[in-house]
Amino acid sequence: MSEAALRAHSEAGGRGRDEAPEIVVVGGGFAGCVAAIALAGEGRKVALIESSPTIPDLFRAEKLAGDQLPLLEELGLLDDFKAASTPVEEFVNIRGRHIVDISRQLQLNMLYRDMIEVLRKRVPAQVAIRYDRVEDIVTGEDGQRVTLAGGETIETRLVVLATGHGEALRRKLGLQRVRAHSRPTVSVAFTLTPPADGFRFQSLTAYGERQGDRVDYISLFPIGADLRANLFLFSDIEDRRLKAIDERGMPALFELLPGLRPWIGDCGWVGDFASFPVELCKVENVVRPGLVVIGDAFRTSCPAVGTGLSCALVDVVCLRELVGRWFATPGMGAEKIAAFYGAPRKMARDFSTHALAFRRRKAVTDESRAGEFRQTAYFLARGLRDRLRRFAS
Ligand SMILES: Cc1cc2nc3c(=O)[nH]c(=O)nc-3n(C[C@H](O)[C@H](O)[C@H](O)COP(=O)(O)OP(=O)(O)OC[C@H]3O[C@@H](n4cnc5c(N)ncnc54)[C@H](O)[C@@H]3O)c2cc1C
Structure with missing residues (x-):
């Protein structure tokens, strides 16, 4: 979408901008756009705030x-x-x-920028898209305050942080990033x-x-x-x-x-x-009232394993399943938010992504004789399986 079209979309979301959004999604990359689409699809009033009005030419999944x-x-x-x-x-x-x-x-x-273009086109008009940098987020049980670079503040019930590798907001929120390797x-x-x-x-x-x-x-x-x-x-x-x-x-x-x-x-x-x-990183002490961290903002995955987008999609699916219940009762306390990080589907996806990344790195970087033997045997076994499969079919 051109910059002009993106701005037109932003204007089309003007109605949503006047009303206080129930959910503010910060970051309009893959995870943030999918979250905005899915949560709006659940009937929630959503605002999406992205710092870059043009689609940045980021090198990510292709x-x-x-x-x-x-x-x-x-x-x-x-x-x-x-x-x-x-x-x-x-x-x-x-x-x-x-x-x-x-x-x-x-x-x-x-290309990744084309994935984002597909998604930004699918963000429904009732989602207020704002092109601005979020400078600060203050979270609490009863409401969240999001401050934009220009000084404007937005009050909301839930913030979804989807800022990818961006470190500034995570640091301000006190979310500690821990390197796994x-x-x-x-x-x-x-x-x-x-x-x-x-x-x-x-x-x-x-x-x-x-x-x-x-x-x-x-x-x-x-x-x-x-x-x-x-x-x-x-x-x-x-x-x-x-x-x-x-x-x-x-x-x-x-x-x-x-x-x-x-x-x-x-x-x-x-x-x-x-x-x-x-770098393989994950945030710790992530359970906070009123705040959900998704996609790369929560955990980066090894690009060689190719599951970063899977993690972002599973995050959104799990969040979508929970929001109806969360909004049915007052407050957005930590016990509600903890259910997201403990969702079995999310935990299984995160665990297998992490395990796969370590297995893969070990197999490729193990320079011992045993390591070399294991790699050779692995490829031989794959080749043999393929030949048997073709012979049988
Ligand atoms: C080189 C590379 C190759 C990869 N290959 C694969 C692959 O083959 N398969 C796969 O599944 N995964 C792959 N991945 C992982 C996958 O690309 C990522 O997991 C996914 O793109 C993460 O999306 P995201 O929305 O979380 O982050 P991003 O796409 O980085 O989006 C973050 C957004 O937040 C915005 N933002 C940041 N700070 C602010 C702020 N303060 N205010 C407002 N907006 C803000 C940014 O402008 C950006 O648009 C790869 C990753 C890399 C780096």
Whole structure:
């Protein structure tokens, strides 16, 4: 949506702006937009406050797959994403020169800013969207006060904090961020253009070839006519191999993952290299009257595992299930809020995301002989399973 259209939407929400909102959602990224849509769908009066009037070109998730698709369907949003994305169903998975297996599942590919555009278009007109920075939030059992950068204050019953990696408000609220790991996962993205005769695959995943090089995998998938690459390393942003890819493009990429050359050797290098380090963090002492923290503001997940959007969607589904009961009685005490963090579905999703991230990091970074043996055995077993499956069908 253009800036003008976004402002028009904001004006259309003017009616909601005059009335005190029951819920203020702070942050209009993936989690905040989905929350605003779902809570308005429950009949609540919602205001959405986002600091950036234009959709920022953030490097975040660029694909939707797995449990994200049924979750989007549950929230009535799947068709919007299907219409705006490039779908793929077949994945060739390689390690070095060898094909590990060929897997199938629906994956919807699109840039993050396009995901946010889809969502902002779906925010109903009765939601008052404000483009302003929230400077302060004061919470209590009987009401919350949200202060905007211009000094205006909004009184509400519930605040949903969906500010992603933003630290300022969390710090003001005294929400302590705890690191789960000392080293970040570095994600890299860039675009390739197709050779004259097109790509030889729908989607390709190439796993790290040498134990100890800390490369998890690179995923290559189409967005429109181009091929998008997401590379994940358990390293740090100063890694000289990343600088080399940024400066020299394909030759440096093939030094890191030689097995890629036969598959994409004749692609064109666009040069839109972007990298982003993600620390695995979670907030502690999060149960506060009148405040719910969702998405990356609550916990960042390892981007290599690809479940950050799942966590955000499960957060919203759990919140949607609770709000009716919360608003049926006075107050918004901590006992109500605690039910959100204790929701079995949320706890299960958060736990498996966290466990998967640690398993994955350990498997890739364990340089011992046993670690190398385990990785080799893992890929051999996958390949064998695939061949047996194909033989049986
Ligand atoms: C490089 C990378 C790759 C990833 N890949 C995947 C993947 O393949 N699959 C997957 O499932 N997940 C992936 N993730 C994780 C996923 O992208 C995130 O979990 C998800 O985008 C989090 O959304 P969010 O709304 O919580 O945060 P964000 O999208 O960061 O949104 C936060 C919003 O809050 C706004 N804001 C901040 N402070 C204020 C304030 N004071 N006032 C008003 N507004 C404010 C910001 O402007 C922003 O719009 C990846 C993450 C990264 C970083």
